[in-house]
Amino acid sequence: MANQKKDHRKERLDRGIKVRTDGVYAISHWTEMTYLLAPRALLIGGLLAAPLILSYFPYWQRVLSIICIYALLAIGFDFLANYVGLVSLGGGFYVGVGAYCAALLNSHLGLPPIVTVPLATLIGGIICTILFLPCLPLRGVYFAIVSLMFPLLAARIIEALNIFGGTDGIMGLDGFSSGWVEQYVLVCALLVSLFVLRRLVIEDVGLVFRGVKDNDQAVKASAINITTYKGIAVFISSALGCLGGATLAHIYNWAGLSQFGLDYSIIPIAATVVGGGGTLVGPVIGCILLVWLSEELRDLGTLRIAVYALVLTAFIVFKSEGIMNFATRKYQQFERWVHI
Amino acid sequence: MNNKPLLKVENVSKAFGGVLALSGVSLEVHHGDILGIIGPNGSGKTTLVNAITGFIRSDRGTVLFKDRNITNWPPHKIADLGLTRTFQVMRPYYSLPAFKNLIVPLFSGRARRSGGWRGGGKLGSRDTVAIDILEEIGFERDSYVPYKPASSLPTGYLKRLELARCLALRPELVICDEVFSGLSMSEMASMVPLMEKLRMEGITLIMVEHRLRELFRIANRLIVLNFGLKIGEGTSEEVMDSKEVKEAYFGSEEEVFSYV
Structure with a gap:
């Protein structure tokens, strides 16, 4: 090591994380509580404060909304891939279905955004789940291929049959009453779904989901219908995507074919890789980084994609465990130089 | 009979x-x-x-x-x-403690109906039943074997764990x-x-x-x-x-x- 000092050696202490976070020790002293609460408070406080902090930069407020939409998709992807074992490339489909549901409810029934967004989340989730039902026996890369087909197919069908406004899409939708509503709806939805999903995976039902991923034969032999659980998981994941899509439609006052775009399938996966799969928080951090990076690189023009690709590759090569896994490990370790 | x-x-x-x-x-x-x-x-x-x-x-x-x-x-x-079965190739959930492997069968409709787990919604009650089953099948509770991660268990215990998974259903x-x-x-x-x-x-x-x-x-x-x-x-x-x-x-x- 280059910075190795003479007579000194680096000592690494792993804190007893199990003891520190489980049971009464965790609330025995304010330092212990801070140890647990600080990272959580940082994320929650940071996300809640972000719209206020960015209020001088309206452009970045809009970027924050986009980050939240990608983050909703990414935690859905992470849940489905790392806890249920279904690698879904259907993100674009979820967004598109959510956007079109919200747009139809708004333009045909005249419902305000505050009603269409939850309704589109629910209806969109149900539509996606029903359409994915025939693919549920598939696993791994086979499920990925079939789920990638959905957004491509949906866009072509709308184009060919000229339904829902055809290539023009559905225009003239109501927007949110203000930018604050738009951002806080998204930030709160993100925080709530993050909390619920992190809770879900450590509950008993979460173990069943993990069982479906690790050893579906044993789950079948345990008298549990795995198709039901896969269906529930796809519903959760697609409803998150539909929520994002519905908000997106109201942000742009428009629902169109580009909302079935592959960006919504691919970027959440990249964010999960960068942020750390299986952590659920990691993908959120990944989205913040990737969307921010992509905005910063706008000045580079066409080179933007090249730089973007380089950064992604660097992450995969040098930190394949992802930011969140790395940070958690370091947070629970002390490193110090000791005199020999 | x-x-x-x-x-x-x-x-x-x-x-x-x-x-x-x-x-x-x-x-x-x-x-x-x-x-x-x-x-x-x-x-x-x-x-x-x-x-x-x-x-x-x-x-x-x-x-x-x-x-x-x-x-x-x-x-x-x-x-x-x-009617349930064990598998020749055991694949427990390696990252989980041994007793958590039994949560999946205990979550099933049959286990709930049979009253092995009384479904009172008491926190941790499935865990308790799981540890009882494991103890019955030869996991020494005192030496914390049920709490050890499944990845650290020797084959003998894994076979028992596989059997315990079946027994949790009250077959x-x-x-x-x-x-x-x-x-x-x-x-x-x-x-x-x-x-x-x-x-x-x-x-x-x-x-x-x-x-x-x-x-x-x-x-x-x-x-x-x-x-x-x-x-x-x-x-x-x-x-x-x-x-x-x-x-x-x-x-x-x-x-x-x-x-x-």
């Missing part, structure tokens, strides 16, 4: 492409039996288990369990009736696919009384085995398979005296002498 068989398999056949893995196998298991299924490698033992428990669809034949025709039902429905019939394989002599010696204990608790067992000596000690009836055909049935002495069984295991006498 009534005379109706608990499980009745009639003429089950299964072909994989041109290979006839099972051709017309029939068997009956009565309540309280320990039935052994033996046979050389590739004789169709595991295929038979798969066909009974619904993991593969059989081409022909019927499977009756408790007088219900369960032929080609999905596995989870068969398990829900109380009536358990099909054990090679629980003795890969165990040391002492591990096997402690497994035998466990099987007998299960039978005394009223669980009927079918054991698919390669370890004949241990199986002969506990099984009261044996079935011998070879190339998908049932070639022998009866007590261990009867089966071992049969000419066909000897031929299947050791080759025919002419063949044996031709090598000598």
Whole structure:
């Protein structure tokens, strides 16, 4: 090591994380509580404060909304891939279905955004789940291929049959009453779904989901219908995507074919890789980084994609465990130089 | 004990492409039996288990369990009736503590109905039941074995864990696919009384085995398979005296002498 000092050696202490976070020790002293609460408070406080902090930069407020939409998709992807074992490339489909549901409810029934967004989340989730039902026996890369087909197919069908406004899409939708509503709806939805999903995976039902991923034969032999659980998981994941899509439609006052775009399938996966799969928080951090990076690189023009690709590759090569896994490990370790 | 068989398999056949893995196998298991299924490698033992428990669809034949025709039902429905199985290749959830592996079966509808877990919604009650089951099956609670991650357990414990996963369902019939394989002599010696204990608790067992000596000690009836055909049935002495069984295991006498 280059910075190795003479007579000194680096000592690494792993804190007893199990003891520190489980049971009464965790609330025995304010330092212990801070140890647990600080990272959580940082994320929650940071996300809640972000719209206020960015209020001088309206452009970045809009970027924050986009980050939240990608983050909703990414935690859905992470849940489905790392806890249920279904690698879904259907993100674009979820967004598109959510956007079109919200747009139809708004333009045909005249419902305000505050009603269409939850309704589109629910209806969109149900539509996606029903359409994915025939693919549920598939696993791994086979499920990925079939789920990638959905957004491509949906866009072509709308184009060919000229339904829902055809290539023009559905225009003239109501927007949110203000930018604050738009951002806080998204930030709160993100925080709530993050909390619920992190809770879900450590509950008993979460173990069943993990069982479906690790050893579906044993789950079948345990008298549990795995198709039901896969269906529930796809519903959760697609409803998150539909929520994002519905908000997106109201942000742009428009629902169109580009909302079935592959960006919504691919970027959440990249964010999960960068942020750390299986952590659920990691993908959120990944989205913040990737969307921010992509905005910063706008000045580079066409080179933007090249730089973007380089950064992604660097992450995969040098930190394949992802930011969140790395940070958690370091947070629970002390490193110090000791005199020999 | 009534005379109706608990499980009745009639003429089950299964072909994989041109290979006839099972051709017309029939068997009956009565309540309280320990039935052994033996046979050389590739004789169709595991295929038979798969066909009974619904993991593969059989081409022909019927499977009756408790007088219900369960032929080609999905596995989870068969398990829900109380017929469950262990797997030859154990794949527990390695990252989880051993007792958390039992949460999945305890979450099933059957386990909730049977009252093993009373579903009062009390926090941690499934965990408690899981640890009780593991203790009963030989995990020493005092040395914290149930709390250790499944990845750190030796094969003997993993086999027990696999069996415990079945017992968590409160089954009536358990099909054990090679629980003795890969165990040391002492591990096997402690497994035998466990099987007998299960039978005394009223669980009927079918054991698919390669370890004949241990199986002969506990099984009261044996079935011998070879190339998908049932070639022998009866007590261990009867089966071992049969000419066909000897031929299947050791080759025919002419063949044996031709090598000598």
